[in-house]
Amino acid sequence: MSASCATPAPGASLPGSLLYDAAALRAIEAAALAHAGEATALMQRAGQAGWRTLLSHWPQARRIVVVCGPGNNGGDGYVLATQALASGCDAVVVRLEPHAPRTEPSRAMCAAFEAASGRIEAFGGALPPADILVDALFGIGLSRAPDHATAALIDAINAAGVPVLALDTPSGLSGDRGSADGAAVRATRTLQFLAPQLGLQTGDGPDHAGALSLDVLGVDAHCFEAAQAQARRIDAQDLAHWLQPRPRNAHKGSHGRVLCIGGDHGTGGAVMLAAGAALRAGAGLVEVATQGVHIAPLLARWPEAMVRRTDNVSAFAGALDAADVIALGPGLGQGSWGHALFDETLDAASAADTPLVLDADALNLLAARPRGLPAGAVLTPHPGEAARLLETDTATVQHDRPDAVRALAARWNAVVVLKGAGTLVCAPGGLPWLIAAGNPGMATGGMGDVLTGVIAALRAQGLDAEHAAACGALLHAVAGDRAARTAGERGLLPGDLIDVLRACANPEPHP
């Protein structure tokens, strides 16, 4: 591979921003308290930030109901409610009987609310009429699944039919994992404090957190040094980091040769999609090894592709040797043909150290017949495939996606793209990347084939395995968002993404 056009500018620092978990937030809080003193001061700032956020997004709201829990998250809620009263709004705090404040600062904030003639109601099954609800039930201190009474309160919040502003986390959702063990608030917006939490941006997180805001509570930048990040978040703005303008003297050999292998009888479209995506993502040459019956339709759609019939496995040995990158799996199937291609390809790639991108049935075959992978392989499982590769079930993968992607990368010594809402990309022992783009319209058969082609193309253009996977997952998601903008998410097809890939793969360079 001689390519150099899809590479970061020399000396460029990593793109994106860092995401944290509760332990990291506690470390930031401890550093801030050591520096600035009182816990109540931070709580005051948190509640005031909550009030400012509410005012800026819902300026017409007059009846404000704040649901307070027993810890410091509840304390933030009392501050917000006191601010609302001071601004002439009708503010009521609702809480469960056992949720009277338990921490010193939250007791003080509750007392201040009562001193301002604030009303506190015990939850008896129905919430008072409200223009907006504020969820200050639990934040990063959530330690168990909500019990029956708490779940009833959460259900009432979700059923109220008015906007919900969650303070710090939507109560019930783990801000670390992006999943809930029981009932969880579905917020319209979540105002995070100090630093953004990974769990709000992957798995169930986005559905529960809604739109995201952040307030760093005036904490000094050095307090963040103590915190260990859990992921690096990248969005559409970051594509330009990797997708630099091409050198003027580039030729087709500069951009690598991708070999796409797959497409058994009945699933020929999958390998066509991968090949088309590889072409549109900028691979210099794309060759397809597939069943002979698929060659004519493939060439009709993509005359730029080279083709190799694989009715006889040994017939494509030359293609394996010539490839800079091999994408194996789209439409491969798990029959004897797929098995033979899988074995042949992995043997050849291991012998020649050819970069691999494995997807779909290549992952299922790998799970069924575990073997070592050549260095720098990329695996792109959806949660079901991930579960097979980890010998667990899909629910366990989704319960803790950050943990699953790290475990997969370590288990297979490969870069892993764990697909689904809030796609995560992780190299062995590395910090995961969180892809902050994409939409549910992309939950359609064939989208994964497009992703495979994109990652292979970027690898062929000179990105290393980790960066090709991160940039490829991002480019794929950004193309999905762009395609959805024209006519909506429902009915979005993989081919729609391929149509806009080129426009997304040539971002304006950052000034």
Ligand SMILES: NC(=O)C1=CN([C@@H]2O[C@H](COP(=O)(O)OP(=O)(O)OC[C@H]3O[C@@H](n4cnc5c(N)ncnc54)[C@H](O)[C@@H]3O)[C@@H](O)[C@H]2O)[C@@H](O)CC1
């Ligand atoms: N980290 C920080 O620096 C700051 C934190 N603040 C707030 O403080 C929060 C953290 O406060 P806490 O540590 O007190 O934790 P929380 O207020 O999130 O909740 C802990 C309390 O809830 C109870 N609890 C946990 N899960 C429960 C469940 N499922 N059912 C019933 N009770 C349950 C615990 O026993 C404990 O009493 C943050 O999320 C944030 O809102 C802010 O006041 C300002 C600054």
Ligand SMILES: [K+]
């Ligand atoms: K909350």
